[in-house]
Amino acid sequence: MTQTIEPDHAPAASPNGERAAGRVTLVPQPLPPAPQMDLPESRSYRMKNRLLGPPLHTQQLEHERLGIPTALAVFSSDCISSSAYATEQILRVLIPVVGVFAFSLVLPITSALLVVLFFLILSYRETIKEYPTAGGAYMVTRDNFGLLPAQVAGVSLLTDYILTVAVSTAAGTDALTSAVPALAPYHVLVALGFVGIIAFGNLRGVKESGKLFAAPTYFFIAIMLVMLGLGAYKGLTGNLQPAALEPGGQINFAHDALGAGLFFGAGLWIVLKAFASGGAAVTGVEAISNGVTAFRKPEWLNARRTLLIMGATLGVLFFGLSALSTKVRPVPYAEGTPTVISQVGKAVFGGGPLGHLMFFGLQAGTMLILVLAANTSFADFPRLASFHAGDSFMPKQLTKRGHRLVFSNGIIALAVSAAVLIVITSAKVDHLIPLYAVGVFTSFTLSQAGMARHHVRKKEPGWRRGLFINGTGAILSAVVDVIIIVTKFKPAGQPLGAWVILVLVPVMVYGLTRLNKQYEAEAKELAADVRAAAEAPVFHRHTVLLLVDELDRSAAKGIQYARSLSPDELRAVHVAIDLDRAEHLMNDWLRLGLTRFPLELVDCPDRRVVHSVLEVVCEAMVDGHTEVTVLVPRREYRRFWHRFLHDRTGEAIAKALARLQHANVTFVPYQLGNDVEDAITTGSKEETLV
Amino acid sequence: MKTNGVETANGFETAGGTDTVDAATQTVPIADVRFRERANVCGRIRSLRVRPWGDSPTLEVVLVDETGGITLVFLARRHLAGIRPGTIMRAEGMVGAHQRRLAMLNPVYELHHVPASH
Numbered sequence: 001m002t003q004t005i006e007p008d009h010a011p012a013a014s015p016n017g018e019r020a021a022g023r024v025t026l027v028p029q030p031l032p033p034a035p036q037m038d039l040p041e042s043r044s045y046r047m048k049n050r051l052l053g054p055p056l057h058t059q060q061l062e063h064e065r066l067g068i069p070t071a072l073a074v075f076s077s078d079c080i081s082s083s084a085y086a087t088e089q090i091l092r093v094l095i096p097v098v099g100v101f102a103f104s105l106v107l108p109i110t111s112a113l114l115v116v117l118f119f120l121i122l123s124y125r126e127t128i129k130e131y132p133t134a135g136g137a138y139m140v141t142r143d144n145f146g147l148l149p150a151q152v153a154g155v156s157l158l159t160d161y162i163l164t165v166a167v168s169t170a171a172g173t174d175a176l177t178s179a180v181p182a183l184a185p186y187h188v189l190v191a192l193g194f195v196g197i198i199a200f201g202n203l204r205g206v207k208e209s210g211k212l213f214a215a216p217t218y219f220f221i222a223i224m225l226v227m228l229g230l231g232a233y234k235g236l237t238g239n240l241q242p243a244a245l246e247p248g249g250q251i252n253f254a255h256d257a258l259g260a261g262l263f264f265g266a267g268l269w270i271v272l273k274a275f276a277s278g279g280a281a282v283t284g285v286e287a288i289s290n291g292v293t294a295f296r297k298p299e300w301l302n303a304r305r306t307l308l309i310m311g312a313t314l315g316v317l318f319f320g321l322s323a324l325s326t327k328v329r330p331v332p333y334a335e336g337t338p339t340v341i342s343q344v345g346k347a348v349f350g351g352g353p354l355g356h357l358m359f360f361g362l363q364a365g366t367m368l369i370l371v372l373a374a375n376t377s378f379a380d381f382p383r384l385a386s387f388h389a390g391d392s393f394m395p396k397q398l399t400k401r402g403h404r405l406v407f408s409n410g411i412i413a414l415a416v417s418a419a420v421l422i423v424i425t426s427a428k429v430d431h432l433i434p435l436y437a438v439g440v441f442t443s444f445t446l447s448q449a450g451m452a453r454h455h456v457r458k459k460e461p462g463w464r465r466g467l468f469i470n471g472t473g474a475i476l477s478a479v480v481d482v483i484i485i486v487t488k489f490k491p492a493g494q495p496l497g498a499w500v501i502l503v504l505v506p507v508m509v510y511g512l513t514r515l516n517k518q519y520e521a522e523a524k525e526l527a528a529d530v531r532a533a534a535e536a537p538v539f540h541r542h543t544v545l546l547l548v549d550e551l552d553r554s555a556a557k558g559i560q561y562a563r564s565l566s567p568d569e570l571r572a573v574h575v576a577i578d579l580d581r582a583e584h585l586m587n588d589w590l591r592l593g594l595t596r597f598p599l600e601l602v603d604c605p606d607r608r609v610v611h612s613v614l615e616v617v618c619e620a621m622v623d624g625h626t627e628v629t630v631l632v633p634r635r636e637y638r639r640f641w642h643r644f645l646h647d648r649t650g651e652a653i654a655k656a657l658a659r660l661q662h663a664n665v666t667f668v669p670y671q672l673g674n675d676v677e678d679a680i681t682t683g684s685k686e687e688t689l690v
Numbered sequence: 691m692k693t694n695g696v697e698t699a700n701g702f703e704t705a706g707g708t709d710t711v712d713a714a715t716q717t718v719p720i721a722d723v724r725f726r727e728r729a730n731v732c733g734r735i736r737s738l739r740v741r742p743w744g745d746s747p748t749l750e751v752v753l754v755d756e757t758g759g760i761t762l763v764f765l766a767r768r769h770l771a772g773i774r775p776g777t778i779m780r781a782e783g784m785v786g787a788h789q790r791r792l793a794m795l796n797p798v799y800e801l802h803h804v805p806a807s808h
Contacts, residue, residue, distance in 0.1 A: 571739065576775040580807040583774060590740060590747070590768055598741030603734070603775035616737070 048403055052204050056405045065296040068306050073214035075291055076310035078164055078284030078376030080221065081369040083317035085171050086113070086281030087325050088340035089433060092332045093274040098267075103326045105271065110322035113278050114315050116476050120285045121311035123448050123473030125304050126466050127289045130454060132300035136290035136380075137447035138387050144450035144457075147391065148513070153446040154388050155508045157290075159501060160283065160439035161377035161384070165418035167280075167436055169194040170427040172370035178338040179363040191427040192419055194371045199415035202378040205404040216368035221313060223365045226358070228320035231327075231348040240327045240347060273487040279480055280433060281318055283440040284373070285311070286447070290380045324348065341366055374418070382410025392519035393512045431496055434488040438501040441481035448474035539662060541626040542567040545616065547633070547653070548574050548599065550581070551588045554670040558633035561668050563597065567629070569620075572599045575612045609649055610656045617663050628663045630654075638673040721757035723785055725792060730782040731760060732802070735775055740768050749773070750788070753781060760785070761793040778803040 041049075049055070066074060090109055094102030131139055137157055142150035173191045177184040201212050234240040288307045295302040321344065330343035338346075345362040349355040382398070386407050389398035395409075402408025425431040451470035455463040490497040544567040548555045562570060572589070576582035582601045589599040604612040613630070620628045632650040654665040717732040733755035740747050749764040751773060762781050764770060773779070783797030 571741075578807075579774050579776070579805060586740065586769075595742045598739045600737050600739035601775050602737040605776055 081373035137443035156439035168373035175367035220365035220369035382407035444477035719757040
């Protein structure tokens with residue numbers, strides 16, 4: 001749209017020209033800064049501007065980079081927030097089976113998970129160093145194992161990102177309803193609202209969403225540290241009381257087992273199961289490696305630092321909460337609320353106004369960070385999806401940066417899928433948890449194995465150390481993955497389990513490979529003999545057919561345009577379904593005085609308009625050296641629903657004609673409801689301009 | 691079944707005569723029509739258009755049967771009663787060419803069925 005859109009821009013009417021005694025002297029003037037185009041922006045665009053802010057320039061991409069503090073908030077909320085529910089998930093598995101002995105098992109299991117975390121952090125440090133530009137499981141796997149395994153890694157991660165959004169908003173909603181029980185009946189709606197808010201924040205842009213979300217992350221970390229410190233002090237001084245068991249609602253408490261079962265196979269099983277449930281804590285570690293490019297320079301160094309800070313924070317918070325829970329002995333509730341973390345908080349902060357204030361602060365912080373954990377997925381899912389799409393394994397629309405330089409389509413896709421998942425599971429965390437973490441650990445395994453292979457192949461300095469770290473990481477994640485799949489395959493009493501992921505991932509990978517084949521086939525067809533096709537001799541006859549339904553302004557614009565074309569043959573075509581109308585049109589047409597522009601009435605006894613047009617076009621092309629252009633006047637509507645008031649015959653005709661080699665379609669748009677610019681006022685315009 | 695064709699020595703693109711219609715209306719399939727021979731055909735009007743030819747308007751009609759189509763040209767006419775899309779008619783005249791297509795100029799015609807206007 002660089003041209004002026006006035007239909008008449010005759011040089012004589014130019015505002016830069018001076019008319020003197022019939023002679024026009026042109027005084028050259030500088031060009032206007034932007035082409036003169038006083039068209040109002042469309043309503044949807046104005047709405048978008050108001051909601052999302054002004055559009056960002058592509059050059060601003062560099063400035064959208066994140067420093068460490070913001071990056072920590074953007075990428076680590078997922079990881080750090082797991083500390084809010086991981087302990088609870090462990091207890092939830094243990095308590096019904098081993099009873100009070102669970103509180104002795106929490107710390108060992110937590111420690112085991114922290115070992116896994118430690119190795120994952122080390123492994124990802126390697127990954128970030130070796131793949132500083134575009135890291136992440138997808139790229140690493142693609143580089144070392146090829147495209148198909150990369151799809152598995154990518155799809156596993158993508159499903160987990162969707163789950164992260166669903167789990168964390170559901171858990172955040174739980175935190176909210178723990179504090180405000182009145183909201184409990186609406187928790188699905190609340191969770192959906194959270195998804196909407198985060199999606200909106202992300203559509204506004206990475207940096208802004210970072211700013212928006214940094215405060216809650218740091219608030220949560222701070223208040224958790226206060227709680228842990230106070231708890232440790234109280235615990236050491238012997239002031240920490242076990243949580244008061246309010247009657248009813250807790251999960252079953254095994255009184256008789258008391259660890260006796262531990263030394264049988266069933267005991268090991270339950271420990272593994274608790275370990276698997278707690279495995280959710282480690283998810284989110286990969287976030288930084290997927291988003292290295294979003295960091296400020298030097299990207300890889302900043303990313304590695306952020307990764308370390310994140311891992312340390314998670315370790316401290318998770319271990320601290322588990323340690324406190326051995327003293328406070330919170331029992332999870334079947335309904336999910338009040339949560340374990342809130343019970344610990346209540347016990348640590350105690351009564352009194354300050355205690356209550358701190359307790360509510362903790363709840364608010366937990367809720368916010370859980371909801372924000374979804375934000376990490378919103379930062380990563382679109383980027384990962386754009387990698388897939390860049391390799392033609394996902395719809396190309398996902399590679400497009402939107403209004404605010406973010407992958408808007410990816411953000412919307414993630415929000416919609418998560419919303420669907422939330423509705424299906426009615427926002428219950430324990431229904432979602434079994435699905436969770438399988439995908440993450442699958443991609444961990446693939447990417448760490450890929451890194452190991454990378455070290456073996458590249459043999460860069462210090463590769464043996466890298467091989468050891470990544471090899472251990474790969475084996476550990478594989479083991480954890482198997483444990484998770486086996487123990488959570490189909491939890492009793494729940495419809496969903498790890499099996500869903502085991503079915504879903506292959507199906508999706510198959511779907512993506514089909515998509516890829518389609519893209520490849522299209523690309524191959526479109527690339528074949530381009531030069532020969534472009535340089536082929538052109539037909540020396542050109543016939544233009546203007547489709548006319550009735551003689552109105554829309555047709556008039558088509559007539560105007562057609563007359564400017566000067567083809568070898570020019571005629572208007574009307575498909576006569578109603579003979580009276582057709583003859584009326586013919587009479588009106590003959591009164592127009594367009595002597596070189598005949599109107600043809602075409603019989604259409606079977607009312608197949610498209611077919612009749614096709615016949616006319618074929619007849620025009622029958623000599624084998626005529627290029628045909630069909631002009632279709634098309635009304636453009638101001639409101640989207642207006643188009644439903646009319647049929648879309650023009651589009652159908654265009655589609656049918658696409659199958660003919662030398663037939664072409666030109667739509668002549670006519671904007672309805674456009675009183676601003678009136679085509680009739682061409683005469684008077686000249687005066688106003690001079 | 692080539693009948694009723696009257697041989698003429700000079701078959702230029704002239705009007706196909708204004709002689710009265712033969713009582714014996716033996717028609718030929720349009721596919722069998724020969725350039726520069728008289729023909730008597732029957733078919734349905736597939737399309738019609740009015741376009742200027744020189745100074746005067748010309749009504750051009752494409753008549754089709756199952757075997758083929760031929761253009762009927764009515765000079766100096768914009769409109770002829772009963773000639774509309776879908777009309778079934780018989781036309782007889784000298785076959786010439788018009789706009790590089792096989793055509794009859796000012797043929798003698800007889801309307802067999804005129805579609806109603808709903």
